Amino acid sequence: MSQLHASSEKIAEAVDFKGLIHKTAPYSVDDVRQLERLLATPTLPEVRQEFLALQREATSGGKPPQPLLARLGVGLYLLGHPREAERALAGVSGDAVAAFYHGLALSALDRHAEAESRFAEAAKLGYDKVESTMRRAGELRADAKLDEAEAMLRSVVNEGARRAEYSYQMGCIRADRGDTYGAVEYFERAVDMDPRHSRALFRLAFENATRGNDAEAIRLYEQALSRPPIHLGALVNLGLMYEDEQNYRAAAFCFRRVLEVDPMNERARLYLKDIEAASDMYYDEDAVRDAAKMEAILSRPISDFELSVRSRNCLEAMNVLTLGDLTQVTEEELLNGRNFGETSLREVRELLGAHGLRVGQNVGMPRMREPLFAPASLSPQEQAVNLMPLSDLNLSVRARKCMSRLGLTTLGDLIQKTPDELLGSRNFGVTSLNEIRAKLAEMNLKLRNE
Numbered sequence: 001m002s003q004l005h006a007s008s009e010k011i012a013e014a015v016d017f018k019g020l021i022h023k024t025a026p027y028s029v030d031d032v033r034q035l036e037r038l039l040a041t042p043t044l045p046e047v048r049q050e051f052l053a054l055q056r057e058a059t060s061g062g063k064p065p066q067p068l069l070a071r072l073g074v075g076l077y078l079l080g081h082p083r084e085a086e087r088a089l090a091g092v093s094g095d096a097v098a099a100f101y102h103g104l105a106l107s108a109l110d111r112h113a114e115a116e117s118r119f120a121e122a123a124k125l126g127y128d129k130v131e132s133t134m135r136r137a138g139e140l141r142a143d144a145k146l147d148e149a150e151a152m153l154r155s156v157v158n159e160g161a162r163r164a165e166y167s168y169q170m171g172c173i174r175a176d177r178g179d180t181y182g183a184v185e186y187f188e189r190a191v192d193m194d195p196r197h198s199r200a201l202f203r204l205a206f207e208n209a210t211r212g213n214d215a216e217a218i219r220l221y222e223q224a225l226s227r228p229p230i231h232l233g234a235l236v237n238l239g240l241m242y243e244d245e246q247n248y249r250a251a252a253f254c255f256r257r258v259l260e261v262d263p264m265n266e267r268a269r270l271y272l273k274d275i276e277a278a279s280d281m282y283y284d285e286d287a288v289r290d291a292a293k294m295e296a297i298l299s300r301p302i303s304d305f306e307l308s309v310r311s312r313n314c315l316e317a318m319n320v321l322t323l324g325d326l327t328q329v330t331e332e333e334l335l336n337g338r339n340f341g342e343t344s345l346r347e348v349r350e351l352l353g354a355h356g357l358r359v360g361q362n363v364g365m366p367r368m369r370e371p372l373f374a375p376a377s378l379s380p381q382e383q384a385v386n387l388m389p390l391s392d393l394n395l396s397v398r399a400r401k402c403m404s405r406l407g408l409t410t411l412g413d414l415i416q417k418t419p420d421e422l423l424g425s426r427n428f429g430v431t432s433l434n435e436i437r438a439k440l441a442e443m444n445l446k447l448r449n450e
Contacts (some may be wrong), residue, residue, distance in 0.1 A: 021050045026067060027074055027097045029128075037304070039078050039228040051075040058088065066091065070098040077101050080230040080261040082108035096125035103135060112139040130156045134165045138172070146173055164194035171203065180207070195301045195321055198224040198231045205234065214241060226299040232258055236268055248275050297355055298324030311347050314340040326352055328400065331359050390414060393439045402428040415440065418449045 017038050020031060038047045054072050058064040064072075073089035074097065076082075082105040089102035103118035116139035123132035133156045141149035150173050153166065160166035171186030184207055190200035205220035221238040224231050239254030252275045258268035300323050302315055318337045320326055326348060334340055334348065345359075352358050388411040390403050402422070408414050414436070422428055422436065440446055 017047050018050055021047070021054060021071065021075065023071070024067060026070060026095050029097065032074060032078075032097060032101075035075065035078055036228055048079060051079060055084075064091075066093070066095070070095050073098060073105070074101045077105050077108075078228045080228070080232070082229075094125065096122050096127040099125055100127045100132065100135075103139075107135075107139060107142070110142075112142040115139045116143075130159050130163070131165065134160055134163070134169055138169050141169065141173055141176060144176075146176055149173060162193075164190040164197045164200065167193065168197060168200045168203075171200065175203070183207075196223070196227040196299065198227055198234065202231055202234045205237070209237065209241065214244070217241060218245075223299050230257070230261055232262060232265070236265075236271070239268070239271060243271070243275065251275055297357075298322065298327070302326070305351055307347055307351065308344065310339060311344040314338065314344060315348075323352065323355060323357065326359060327357055329359065333396075334359065388412075395439065396432070396435060399428070399432040399435050402432060411443075411445070414447075415445055416448055419447055422447070 017035075020034060023031070035047075051072070054068070054075065058068055058072050069088045070092045073085045073087075073092065075085075076088060077085035086102065086105040086109060089098050089105060092098040092102070099118055099122035103115045103122060106112075106115035106118060116136045119132045119135045119139065123129045133152060137149040137152040140152060149169070153160065153169055153173075156166075167186045167190035171183045171190065174180075174186060175183035184204065187200045187204045187207075190197050191204065194200075201220050201224035205217045205224060208214075208220060209217035218238065218241050221234045221241065224234040225238070235254050235258050239251045239258070242248075242251035242254060252272060255268040255272035255275070258265050259272065262268070301321055302312065302323070302325075307315075314334075314337050315321070315326075318329070318334070318340075320329060320334075331345060334345055335342075348359060390400070390409060390411060390413075393411075395403065403409075403414070408417070419433055422433055423430075437447070437450075
């Protein structure tokens with residue numbers, strides 16, 4: 001049995017998902033969070049099958065009970081079927097969680113006035129008032145009521161400003177008013193608070209793609225798909241970017257996945273048809289599915305796991321936020337962190353080991369691609385230097401993440417950048433710039449224009 005499969009079985013054993021899906025009591029917020037975690041685990045298709053069985057039960061004849069409709073509706077929404085979810089949840093009353101997820105389903109169907117009303121009802125029934133208010137503001141914004149939406153958001157600023165959803169909604173308002181830079185700042189703040197906030201990740205990915213930052217856009221789109229429900233827009237755009245990179249197998253996987261969720265999606269159908277028409281295309285669905293599973297694991301935030309307070313605080317201080325980040329650092333770098341000792345290192349080893357990973361494994365990132373700079377006019381020795389992976393420089397975690405954000409993978413890529421271009425990257429400051437300069441000086445190299 002593979003370590004990945006064994007890890008998935010541990011998750012299945014930890015949560016009685018059949019009992020959870022078929023429970024008679026109304027879903028609590030914690031129940032829904034458990035479902036989200038299960039549905040984000042690609043190796044648990046049994047969860048999806050269980051909801052399909054629940055759907056058959058609800059349509060087998062007679063009027064289904066409201067608790068069954070509530071469970072079914074929430075599950076269908078998380079599975080990415082808002083239309084079917086709306087139908088189920090429309091028949092439920094007096095249930096705060098069902099009302100909130102009915103609002104989400106209506107929002108996905110662009111029925112914003114109805115969604116706003118449902119979120120208001122959810123708050124009256126006891127759902128998180130701040131979250132409900134922020135979602136109501138989002139529906140008002142979608143109906144072009146920007147001033148009213150901002151006023152509603154600011155009515156919960158004291159508590160809301162500490163939440164990713166608040167920053168996301170404020171970012172949307174800034175974007176709708178034409179303030180792109182202000183919007184991006186809010187979206188980045190939302191992702192800093194919640195690294196899996198799919199809508200904020202989607203907006204950031206779109207902005208990066210618009211500016212030609214394809215590597216960062218792809219990373220953000222991939223990260224946006226780590227939490228259910230599937231963001232179909234992210235999946236389509238990611239497929240198109242894969243296709244631009246001639247990664248046809250991954251592109252086809254994205255379009256097939258869209259059609260699984262939305263069989264009537266004509267864009268995905270046409271794009272898939274174009275790819276399949278390519279005579280030299282070979283589609284290894286299993287290989288791409290395995291890669292997607294690993295991407296989902298790597299993007300899981302550290303906060304999802306039970307680590308000691310000391311370990312969590314140390315990792316956060318080092319800007320190590322996901323399992324993928326942990327595979328990008330060495331044990332020596334971790335031990336050099338303030339207050340990070342052998343006990344914390346053992347915790348990290350056990351956490352990664354449970355997912356078939358290890359510290360310093362360098363899984364997944366940087367993505368393998370053609371180097372940005374490798375001119376044939378250089379001598380073999382010069383080309384070897386320019387093709388040297390940046391991972392060989394032993395950069396700090398912050399500097400290494402900035403290199404990845406800029407899509408730089410080799411030394412040649414780096415020396416084509418000016419200091420100003422590097423300083424323009426988020427979280428890249430003078431300290432990181434001086435670190436880069438010192439590393440290059442050791443090799444008698446400089447940044448462009450220096």
